[in-house]
Amino acid sequence: MFTALTENNKRISIDEAIPGESYLCPVCSSPVVVKAASSVNIRTHFAHKKNTPCLDNWKHDMSDWHFDWQSKFPLHNREVIVEKDGIIHRADILINGTVIEFQHSPISSGEFEDRNSFYKNCGHQVVWLFDATDKMKVDDCFELVWKRRTTLFSNIRTPIDGLFIQNYLPEKKNLLCIAAPDPKEVRCHTTVLPIMPENFLKEFGAIQDDDILSIQAIFEETKKSVLERERELRKAAESQRIAVSNAVFNHLSGIRNRHPRRF
């Protein structure tokens, strides 16, 4: 985990924690320690002391990518406890009634369904963002292929409120919004503007900047642009129809003038 409690019950992010100090797990109140503080391969995180299992038994991704995304949200929205019927888990983000799960490491279709249905049953919207670096390719037919789709989407029973994948091409940071989860294909919404991380943050209320569009606003812009294009095409077709009928009329008039009727 990247968020713990101090002895005064205040939330603290891992980047402010001091190795050697003791902190508490927000879920089970057991002591947690700062782990991997000097590791180059594993990101520093809070971990329970040996042999103290947590009430939250789900595996949580501890990657840099995961931490970077979580850190874009206010501290009080990160690793929030969600509880129902005595079962307790911590959502990566809970903001304005929406749970956002960031997933960098592989997850089975069963785990995916369990988490999605748990948060939905707790009355939240659930949005997923997957890191797709190195896990996407463009096949021979220039179709986007996401290697995880066949395993991930094979067991879905609960509707998903939002599914995004990030960074499928080198140097790109934009997010793709999956239209319908399907084990056979990855069908993404096409938008008139790319969905950038800041649009995602605006959508869920992590930033309020008026100059940044929400994802909803990008979809509305896209709809407007499609309607405008359809209007232009209709106008062009109408102009062409008039031009053809004028040409036919002029041609026939020409014939009539060259061959005046005789009485």
Ligand SMILES: [Zn+2]
């Ligand atoms: Zn715990």
